[in-house]
Amino acid sequence: MRRLFALCAILGMLTLLTPSAYAQSQGCRGIEVHAAQMEFPNVVVQFSVCDAAGNRIAGIDRSAIRLTEDGRPVADFDMESIVADAQTPVQSVALSNGGASFMLTTTGASIGIVFDATQLLNGSGAQARNSIGEGRAAIEAFLLEEGEPPPPRTRSPGNIEHIGLFIPVDQPDQSLQPETLPAFTQDRYAVINTLRQSLPIRQKKTSLNAAIQSAIEATARDAQQRGAEAAVLVVSDGGDALTGDTFTALIAQAQQRRVRIVAFGFGTDKALQSNGFRLKQLAEATGGIYLERPNARAAGDAFLRVAEPRPAALYRVRYSTQIIDDGKPHSLELEVNAPDRLIYQFPLTYAGADSGIRLTPLGDALLRQYFVFAVPIALFLSLFLTLISGAMFWLSTSSSGLKGKTQR
Structure with missing residues (x-):
């Protein structure tokens, strides 16, 4: 039960700790993940798919998407696409992690x-x-x-x-x-x-x-x-x-x-x-x-x-995870065939990303930050308090000694 609570807490913190750069990463190659929200058991991933020149690809349907958790296919998932086209050339897309909206635009001829x-x-x-x-x-x-x-x-x-x-x-x-x-x-x-x-x-x-x-x-x-x-x-x-x-x-x-x-x-x-x-x-x-x-x-x-504008699309997949917190590492793999086979992998309990596919582990990062900053600060405070206590004891002893001499 404690581990399940810990997993829920970590997944929920993704929404708060994913940086804005993750939502608006510069340069698009292959699969670009804009936001990931994981509130156990629901998982939401918003992404674009780009060609070799960095241009966003529209028109991808559900049949081109494949999700796997720890190598096991996720059969039941929903997919939605938001498209900027000739009728709506600019779209402001709210991101699931609460970050800044993503501006989706067509490309002029x-x-x-x-x-x-x-x-x-x-x-x-x-x-x-x-x-x-x-x-x-x-x-x-x-x-x-x-x-x-x-x-x-x-x-x-x-x-x-x-x-x-x-x-x-x-x-x-x-x-x-x-x-x-x-x-x-x-x-x-x-x-x-x-x-x-x-x-x-x-x-x-x-x-x-x-x-x-x-x-x-x-x-x-x-x-x-x-x-x-x-x-x-x-x-x-x-x-x-x-x-x-x-x-x-x-x-x-x-x-x-x-x-x-x-x-x-x-x-x-x-x-x-x-x-x-x-x-x-x-x-x-x-x-x-x-x-x-x-x-x-x-x-x-x-x-x-x-002067036909070229459309652009942002995609969202949503599903319920079958993974429980058993203390072992787990991963999600997003595969898109558009038409080349593109793969994006990241651990379910991880957060943060740059413009590529490298993600920063949340739990490990928090522990490292704790030991890097908390432990030295605790040692410094302990030393400071010890010095203060010693000084006060010395002053108290010195004062008692002076009083004794005066009474004689």
């Missing part, structure tokens, strides 16, 4: 923008129009909502989209991406300022195909690192001369890298009639959208259609 900013876009003579200015305005409407100042347009407010800007070149020594910007950024205003103030205008026919290829590759790479969806916006008249094989290879690259193409057709009527169909085919073949000279509202709607 990675979006590359290919702006074919060449004077040829504007045309000449009767066909002349400010297509560069119209294309710039469409990109701004794609990235920003209406307002003063205009707020960033986003479908993932907790982790907004990454934007990369690519300007097709007409000379070998030119840079594909503006040097004033990082490769990808969440700062929409920096992108807009570059378009307005330091956009490099090309004078000749550009290598649009090569720019789209580079944008697809760079955007897919950024999305993979972040665990995000990927899309490329092409603003052009489609004027780059493409062979059938080259065009087919471009579509195959986008499909293989899972990048959706959005195309805004801007240019002269003649150019769009001749080349716009290629942009339309490229967009539709990758699950994207083609719009010819879209207005601000249509450009903004295009963003909302293609």
Whole structure:
């Protein structure tokens, strides 16, 4: 009975002693346990599952979970998942150990923008129009909502989209991406300022195909690192001369890298009639959208259609333990197949964790702290009290001796 009471006490203290770092550990690899509450006989574990890049995996069901106590499977357990998705992009999850809430957020898409900013876009003579200015305005409407100042347009407010800007070149020594910007950024205003103030205008026919290829590759790479969806916006008249094989290879690259193409057709009527169909085919073949000279509202709607946020999930399992306190060590093993086999092990009577799987034993830690601090303090107090008692005895003896001499 005493041992059962001791086990209940230790399990109950987990709720109080688990540090906040355990609930909000930095970096996610494999299984990340956020909180564990153990009030005999109930056990609750809240965790995330992450891929090799540290991105949280959603969509795991009960069939992918396996629990074992001391090597024996736990067949009867409940599982619940809390998901941040397009409808609820930010979720504040209360942790079972009473620690700080865990903020669960979606991940905004990675979006590359290919702006074919060449004077040829504007045309000449009767066909002349400010297509560069119209294309710039469409990109701004794609990235920003209406307002003063205009707020960033986003479908993932907790982790907004990454934007990369690519300007097709007409000379070998030119840079594909503006040097004033990082490769990808969440700062929409920096992108807009570059378009307005330091956009490099090309004078000749550009290598649009090569720019789209580079944008697809760079955007897919950024999305993979972040665990995000990927899309490329092409603003052009489609004027780059493409062979059938080259065009087919471009579509195959986008499909293989899972990048959706959005195309805004801007240019002269003649150019769009001749080349716009290629942009339309490229967009539709990758699950994207083609719009010819879209207005601000249509450009903004295009963003909302293609900038899909990547969901994230936090999972909770609950069960009743069959272990009694028999004075022996016991362990719980959490196994997730998602699809790789991931395992997290920890003793039932242990508490505390860092970002990995190393846990600190509660009972041993308390005993060590007691002997490290309590015993030296007790010895010091004992010595101090002994010295005080000796001093008082000496003073008392000295005083009695002086009185005796005075009476004589």
